[in-house]
Structures are given as C-alpha cells and as structure tokens.
Amino acid sequence: MINELVTEREWHHLYPEVDQEYVWEYPLFRGESEPGKNLFESQDTPLSNDLGLYIHVPFCLYRCPMCGFYMEIVKDRSFSKRYTDALIKEFMTYKAHFDFSTKKLKSVYFGGGTASLLEAEDVGRIVTLIKDTITNNETVEITVENHPNIATKKYLEDLKKIGVNRVSFGIQSFDDADLRLLKLKQREEQNVKILQTALEVGFDTVAADLIYSIPNQTIDVFLSNVNKLISMGVSTISLYSMGLSERQEDLYDLMPSQEVEHQMFSESMQLLLENGYVQVAQPDFCLPNHINHDTEITWKAPQGEQISLGAGAWSYYNNFLYCNTHNSKKYMEDVFNNGYSIQYIQKATLDDQMSRYMVLGARCFDIPDEPFKNYFGASIFDIYGQEIRLLESQGLIERTKTGISVTMNGRYYVDNISKTFYSPANRCRLQPYCYGVGDEWR
Template sequence: MAGIYIHVPFCAQPCSYCDFYFTVSKRHESDYLVALEHEIELQRGFFGAREPSTLYFGGGTPSRLSTAALQRLIDAVRDAFPLTADAEITLEANPDDLTRPRLSELRATPINRLSIGIQSFHDDDLRMLNRAHTSEQACQVVADANAAGFENLSIDLIFALPSMTLERWSANIERAIALDVPHISCYSLQIEDKTALATRQRRGEIRAATSEARVEQYVALIQRLEAAGYEHYELTNFARPGHHSRHNLNYWSGEPYLGLGPSAHSFDGHDRFWTVRSTFRYARAARRGELAIERETPTPVQRCNEMLMTSLRTIWGLDLGALARAHGRDVADEIDRRARRLAQNGYLRREGARWFLCDEGKIAIDELLVDLFLEEEFSLCEPNDEESR
C-alpha cells in the first residue's frame, strides 16, 4: 500500500483556528497547477514498483479548485503513477462550495470520497471559527451529496471549543448520527500560535477549554458513537464497517506516502521530506525543474517511537512481532516491559502478542507515550524495512 497527498492551499477566508499553510489569494493558482504537474513528473519514480492505492486532496480548501482543475491533476497523477483500479480518491470540501450542480460535476470525476469540514452544527460556533457556512447548509450538503451518488462521506467536527458545554457538544454528536454518514472525524481544538483564536485568547476574549472539559467531551463522543454502531478505529476517527479512511491507514501503518504541493510532507520508507510553505517559491522551483524540499533521516529510535505512536492509535494495536522484526527482539522486550508497567495503571491491555489502548489510555495517550518511548541513547539497530512491511 502507498498513498499520494496533494496540498491545495487556497481558501475563501481564513478559519480562526487553522495553522496549516493556506492563502486567500488565487493569484498564483495557474502557476500552482503548472508547478504541480512539473512536480508530479519529477517524482514519477518515487514509489518504484508500488501501486498507490489512495489519492487525497487536502488543504487549504481543495474544493476551491474548479472541477476541471481537479480532473487535470487526477489525470497527471494517473499518467505518472499506476494507481490501483479501486483507488480511494478523497476531496476535502467545505459545505459552501458544494452546491448541487457542483456535486453533480464532482460525481462525474474519479473522486469517490468526500471529507466535508462541518466542524459544528451551532451557528455561533461557526462564526467564532470564521467558517463560511451555516448549520442548515451543513445538513443540506450531506443530503445533496447522497442524492448525487456519493456513498463514501466523512464529516469533521471539533470539540473542546471555548465555552462549549457537554450539552452543546452532545447536540453536535446527535446531529452527526442523524445524518448517518459512514465516517466521522473529531478533533480536540488546540489554539495554535499565530491564529486568530490565539490573538483573542491573549486579549482575554476567550478561554481555552479545561482539560476536564476535553476529557468529558471526548468520553461522551466515544460512548455515543460506539453505541450508534460506529467503530472507533483510531483515536480521532469513527467509521461504519467498510468505511475506514484507507489513505490515513497508509500513514498509520508506516507505508510510504508522497506529498505534492506547498507545505506537503512525504515519507519514502527511509527519509522524510517537506516542501516549502510558499506557493510562489514552490512554483518558481518547479519552473526550474527543481523540488523545493527539505529532507531528514529519522534515527532508528525515532523510527521505533513513531511505530509505537501510530500503531497504538488504532484498534489493531502494537504488534510485538512486527516491532521485533523491524527493530530487534531486545527492543520489543523493552517495550513489552514498559507496557506491562503502564497496564498496571489501566492504560494498556495485552491480547496475544499485541498491546492495545484501554479507555484510560486513549484519554492519557500523550503522557502514556512519554513513558513508552525509547530514549535517543537507547542502543538500536537500523530497522529491517523489508521484513517490517
């Protein structure tokens, strides 16, 4: 398995919480599209003999691109890479972009999955987040997407907003369940530096949610969605059977992924790459036949710790056998020893040769990983990449 991510930086307006790379100007859109085609060609050999099974348009707001532009990029990707016949092709979209005519256009393309950024079903929350849609639009667009023939839908919601009560968050959950979408992603709001919310927080206009409120809302989320038949297959993701995000599963499984576009990140199985956070500089490099990227080679300990983190986030847990094949039996034994200690606190449980998060572990994942991660001084051999896949 392998995946391709395309970062589309264009947005209609800046969301107050977002610290991803974006621009509200479309002045460089034409240059961006040409640059992407150049980058796709330059990266043609990235996967070797592998066939990517997913293509994901993220942002930014990919739905700001015209349908013709999206089709153009899909064609360029298919020309350069042998996508599998059943490839999952996801478009992140905002409700205000998804009119009925637009949905019909998109349905005629190879895009077969929509990830819709709803964030909240309360209009005052949406105004605080500087979203361009209303709660009514959010509900309508899901119905319209279904009517257009999109069966694979995901929606995003955010909890732990300033002043959000458990009652208001529970109302969001119920609205999501009523829409009967097959996939729901829910994220705890983190007020990042250099965002509008951070400015408001410094001015004393808003207060971040307390840790108690975050836990209360997260627990309510898990309990209610599981009761409604959703599988909590990753810490922030819930799905009906057969509707896991295949693209994200590639990442959590440690598979290679290619990031295209400004600020996109890549992993080739050994090294990590990231592209410059500037559409202008990105396009200028592409015109020169260059990749505007930086690279790092993770240490063996970093590779091991990332395997711990991504594995434990999912319902498939940490496979000690796979850990031993990738990093050695001594490492697997040491992690097993540390995990047994954490299990005494109710954070982890072992089934066979796998470790899984308990409910308490899901809540305390950050603290848990601090205790589980290997120190950089730990003696560790280079991973055996072929055996670990």
C-alpha cells in the same frame, strides 16, 4: 527549520493530565540538511508496500482564527491551473526516480487549506496521471476536502464524475453560537445543506469533522451535533478537541475544564459505538467499510509510505522525512526549474524508524509485534518494555495475542501514549505548526 525545543514540562503533560499537543507527524526535524540530498539515490526496503499520495492545496479565501497551519489567502480559483501544472511536474520527478511497480496505491488525498478551491478539472488531471502511473490501484480511495461555503452541487457532481469517491467537510458545529464564537463563516443551514447534497450525489463515503470543547460549549450541544451527523447517515465522523491559536487568547478563560472535555469525548464515543461506528483512530469513527485509507497509510502499524505534493507538503518516503517550500510562489518556481521544491529533509535513524512505528501506531490503537520483529529483528517488548510496563500500570494499554492495544480509557490519552515512545533525540520537540504562513497570492 528545526522543530522547536521546549522544556520537559512544556512538552509532555503526564497522565492523568491529558496532553494537549496533537501528535500527527514523526520523527521531528532536528537540524537542516541539503534539500533533496540522497532522497533519489537509494531505495530502502519499506515497512509496507502500501502507498498514499497527498496533494496539498494551501489556499483559503480567509483565515479561520483557530487555524495554526500554513496557508495563503486567495480571492478566487485563478491559481488552479498553474498550481496544478506544478503539482504534475513534481509528481513526474518522483515517477522518474522511484520504482512504483511493487506499490499498492491505497489513497489519493486532496487536503488544505481549502482543497475544494482546486478546479474539478484540475483534480481530474492529477488523479488520471497518478492512476495511470501506479496501476495497482483497484481499491484506491480518492478524497477531496471541502468547505461548506465553497462546495456546490455541480462541483461535487464533477468530482464524482472524475473518480472521487470520498468527500469530507469541516462542519465543526451545527450550533450557530459556536460558529459565531469561532468566527467561522458557515452556519447550521449551510452545513446541513452541503451534507445532504453530498449524500444525494452518491459518494462512497461522506465524512465530517466536529470540534468539541469549544469555549462555552455544553455537553448537550456537542452530543446533539454528533447525533445530527448520525441521523443524516454520514459515514465517517472525526472529533477534534479544541485548540486555541495565539489569535484567540481572549477565549482561554471560557474553555471547558478537562473533566468536561473528557466527558464530551467519552459520551460521544459511546454514542457512536452504540450506533454501529468503529473507532479506527483518534479522532476517526467510521461505519464498517468506510475506513479512511489515508489515516491507515499514515498511522496504522505497519505504516505505509506517503508522497506529498504541493507547497508546504510533508512526506515520508524511503525512510526520509521531508517537507516542501512553505511559499507557493517559490514552490512553483523551484518545481518548474528543478522538478521539486524540498525545503528541509532528514534521514530517519534506526531509533527514529522504530519509535515512529510506536508513536504513530498508537493513534490507531493496535500495535502488532510481528511486523516490527520481521523488519527490525527484535520485539517491541524487548525494545520498549519499560514504556509498555509504565503505560500498562496506568491502564492506558494492554497486551494482546498479537502485540499491544490502547484501552478504551487510553483513547482519550493517545497523545500521552505516543509521546511515551518518543526517542531521546525527538523528546521535547514540538509538532510542526504555522511554519511559513503566507501572504496573499501573487
């Protein structure tokens, strides 16, 4: 797999036009390499000893039309035990090859797909194994993503009993007109009920996602969605700009203008800040002491390392970027036979590593110079002086005592900022979406 190459204009929209591509992974694949080669043969000194484990559950009961990620349709939870057995065997491979004694486990994150299709008992098996293996885990955050239509009170209670302390929900909107237009199956009543239930169960953190700039959505409707989450006491609120998939071409003409989208973002940001939330990343707003550890591991400079388990999962460890097979049947066959199912792997070059610090660090707004200088032997101002001066002139970043920081106006343009720091080898390559979309479970 090679991340698709496009023209400069297709790849990067220049300020003041907002870039619509969501930058979530870096560096990008530029060519194929032998699966697994060298990953277990050397141990680079990491930027940080913080470690996150991500467990990918790529199964859904149906495909949401707006989703552009790899997933497979299942009819029920019958896949759970066998798939979990494969996840455990894959983790045991990493346990056999990597020294975790110096690592601090910050996050165990079950995502999807629909992570709440995994039986709670199987979630518990994985959590127990990981915590028994990586013992520096006193502050670990354990998250399970949930679908409002699938999670039940008993399921949430079972998750809490096995040590899950954070749950998140893809609420998207409380407006039934929005939900019908997006062809989502939940409605306002279900969204409200499941959030109330999660809050009653007593997780440390309850998180919810909202989408703004939905076709025909008004600013007032979106702000009412944000206000509802605030009034309910939801501790982490993530705001995602609407991106249409190729299955939604009929909605293109109904999309709000960039000016309206910008106003939605700015007014909702102001509303959340006034109510005590802190924006820790684009798109995450959290109440104090509810910072998303998975976000910090993945993006915040200096970034930690992340090992991801499961079909279609992406990892960055030992300065290797690699992804697993995007087919659950082949993934399990490979793991049961070989211990892993790596489909593509690429060693990060020095340029990749330095630019990764900047590209992903921008998503969490503050990029400190000292860790960069200690690790790479040069200042961010020496390596990226031209890019920093350009972004300063546009009012998107500013210099601080410790490095650089994204301005309040720049937070809307984070993807523009991130792409400014792409290395030449990564420019004009698109982010990975929709690779190996699976058929029904077999």
